[in-house]
Amino acid sequence: MGFARACSVALVGVEGVVVEVQADLEPGVAAFTLVGLPDKSLVESRDRVRAAIVNSGAEWPQKKLTVGLSPASVPKSGSGFDLAVACAVLGAAERIDPAAIADVVMIGELGLDGRVRPVRGVLPAVLAAAEAGYRQVVVPEQTAGEAALVPGISVLGVRSLRQLIAVLGDEPVPDEAVGDLGRPDAMLAGLMVPGAGLGSGLVPLPADGAGHRPDLADVAGQARARTALEVAAAGGHHLLLSGPPGAGKTMLAERLTAILPPLTRRESLEVTAVHSVAGILPPGEPLIGRAPYCAPHHSATMQSLVGGGNGLPRPGAVSLAHRGVLFLDEAPEFSGRALDALRQPLESGHVVVARAAGVVRLPARFLMVLAANPCPCGRHTLAGSGCECPPSAVRRYQARLSGPLLDRVDLRVEVEPVSRADLMGGGGRGESSAEVAARVLQARVRAAERLAGTPWTTNSEVPGHELRTRLVAAPGALAAAERDMERGALTARGLDRVLRVAWTVADLRAADRPDATDVAVALELRTGVQRGVPMRAGAS
Numbered sequence: 001m002g003f004a005r006a007c008s009v010a011l012v013g014v015e016g017v018v019v020e021v022q023a024d025l026e027p028g029v030a031a032f033t034l035v036g037l038p039d040k041s042l043v044e045s046r047d048r049v050r051a052a053i054v055n056s057g058a059e060w061p062q063k064k065l066t067v068g069l070s071p072a073s074v075p076k077s078g079s080g081f082d083l084a085v086a087c088a089v090l091g092a093a094e095r096i097d098p099a100a101i102a103d104v105v106m107i108g109e110l111g112l113d114g115r116v117r118p119v120r121g122v123l124p125a126v127l128a129a130a131e132a133g134y135r136q137v138v139v140p141e142q143t144a145g146e147a148a149l150v151p152g153i154s155v156l157g158v159r160s161l162r163q164l165i166a167v168l169g170d171e172p173v174p175d176e177a178v179g180d181l182g183r184p185d186a187m188l189a190g191l192m193v194p195g196a197g198l199g200s201g202l203v204p205l206p207a208d209g210a211g212h213r214p215d216l217a218d219v220a221g222q223a224r225a226r227t228a229l230e231v232a233a234a235g236g237h238h239l240l241l242s243g244p245p246g247a248g249k250t251m252l253a254e255r256l257t258a259i260l261p262p263l264t265r266r267e268s269l270e271v272t273a274v275h276s277v278a279g280i281l282p283p284g285e286p287l288i289g290r291a292p293y294c295a296p297h298h299s300a301t302m303q304s305l306v307g308g309g310n311g312l313p314r315p316g317a318v319s320l321a322h323r324g325v326l327f328l329d330e331a332p333e334f335s336g337r338a339l340d341a342l343r344q345p346l347e348s349g350h351v352v353v354a355r356a357a358g359v360v361r362l363p364a365r366f367l368m369v370l371a372a373n374p375c376p377c378g379r380h381t382l383a384g385s386g387c388e389c390p391p392s393a394v395r396r397y398q399a400r401l402s403g404p405l406l407d408r409v410d411l412r413v414e415v416e417p418v419s420r421a422d423l424m425g426g427g428g429r430g431e432s433s434a435e436v437a438a439r440v441l442q443a444r445v446r447a448a449e450r451l452a453g454t455p456w457t458t459n460s461e462v463p464g465h466e467l468r469t470r471l472v473a474a475p476g477a478l479a480a481a482e483r484d485m486e487r488g489a490l491t492a493r494g495l496d497r498v499l500r501v502a503w504t505v506a507d508l509r510a511a512d513r514p515d516a517t518d519v520a521v522a523l524e525l526r527t528g529v530q531r532g533v534p535m536r537a538g539a540s
Contacts, residue, residue: 002091003024004101005022007020007103009125011077014362016121016127023065024065030062032067033065035072036072038069039076039077049082049089052161058165061092061093065089078119080119082108083107083164103136104138105125105137106139114162120277120279123146123149124276126155130150130153141159143157143286144156149272159176160174160176213258216229220248220423221416221423222252225241228413232411235501235507240370240406242373243373244417249329252415253325257324262290263290278320294320298333304317306341306353312360318362322365322366326367332372334400349364370401410497413528447504467500467503480531481523498522501526505521
């Protein structure tokens with residue numbers, strides 16, 4: 001009787017569970033049994049592994065073979081277990097030393113010819129292996145760079161099963177032919193889901209800067225909206241842009257990621273892990289360093305926004321926009337169920353999706369930008385524009401954005417139509433994204449220094465209790481906000497959000513704490529009622 005074991009990782013959402021792949025050989029009629037809650041693609045690994053071993057020059061054991069995936073209670077899916085199953089079988093057949101693979105985590109799909117094909121989710125799988133105490137992983141050669149992002153892990157990238165057998169057996173490593181360099185590598189097809197992220201701006205720009213980068217200097221006029229954009233980026237505040245068609249709402253939202261600070265190492269790993277699982281991680285770019293931008297169409301379902309799919313839920317738009325921007329253009333056209341499903345992740349920074357196959361917790365800390373027209377025709381706020389929408393239709397259209405959702409939006413700005421002077425250059429060219437990004441970064445640094453030693457890094461994350469007890473504004477600064485709350489214009493949550501915005505405005509002008517002017521700016525950005533203060537971020 002022969003026995004051997006190897007290790008692999010089962011992904012549940014973006015979290016991994018180390019799975020022990022056990023192979024047992026017994027005398028009897030030749031058969032191959034796979035147990036341990038495998039899905040359809042994993043059951044088919046029996047045929048893939050058998051053909052790969054034979055075509056790699058090894059002998060298939062003609063005995064009763066049982067492969068168990070432990071823990072058996074965890075559902076397992078995907079083809080990433082092929083490499084571990086093949087090595088466990090070869091160890092049980094004594095083709096390789098069982099002790100050499102006992103504590104090695106192996107991730108990869110096998111082709112019938114023995115080539116090792118890349119799979120999605122390598123980064124979160126290796127992170128789970130490192131947290132479990134493993135220090136050696138074997139992955140496909142194409143994803144070795146992604147696995148090497150995890151510190152303290154020894155990564156071996158292999159191109160074929162033959163190479164892995166030779167490495168484990170201290171034999172000469174055979175050379176494998178490289179595909180035609182003049183065409184796309186077909187082996188990379190397993191990393192990308194067809195159509196995933198298409199048209200949503202999820203694919204990061206090339207590192208060499210090729211291609212057009214949207215710049216704030218391209219925006220004509222819109223001083224108030226530019227101020228709101230800068231405050232949103234500096235404090236991570238959610239934003240609503242309301243105005244007629246053609247005023248530049250989408251143009252402003254597309255330039256928000258350009259003024260956001262670069263992702264930290266931890267944030268980059270979080271974003272890369274989500275994109276790797278979702279199958280939208282670009283080949284050749286193992287680490288995402290810029291904030292992602294996700295703009296789903298208004299016909300998106302609730303499942304596509306928060307996560308779903310057959311079996312265990314997969315990341316939705318809120319998770320794909322983690323640490324970045326989620327832009328909902330034509331927000332009133334989204335279904336009410338889809339919009340209301342955003343309320344929980346807006347507060348908690350994660351989303352919990354429960355399905356019959358299991359419960360998955362996915363990260364979802366994003367900056368939400370809503371764009372809306374004032375009425376179905378969009379001309380309601382334009383003087384002399386000829387809007388023929390009846391008042392009932394205007395109220396019904398605006399009510400599609402529910403009160404509880406809008407209460408979670410810190411900044412609400414009316415985007416005015418662009419004047420002819422601004423459009424033709426008479427108003428001068430506005431600040432570039434680089435200039436605004438420098439102020440945003442300085443404000444973020446000041447907030448991080450103030451919040452050092454706490455679990456929060458931006459003003460939008462600070463709870464209201466801390467704002468009212470430890471982080472106190474200047475004396476008398478909250479008088480106007482308290483009056484609005486007494487009149488019913490602000491809720492308790494609204495008052496906390498005004499305080500957070502006021503701290504961000506103070507950070508932008510390098511003040512120690514917000515004063516009455518900062519609170520007035522925050523109130524005007526939230527309520528739209530003019531307070532007679534200069535609407536310019538960073539103004540002294």
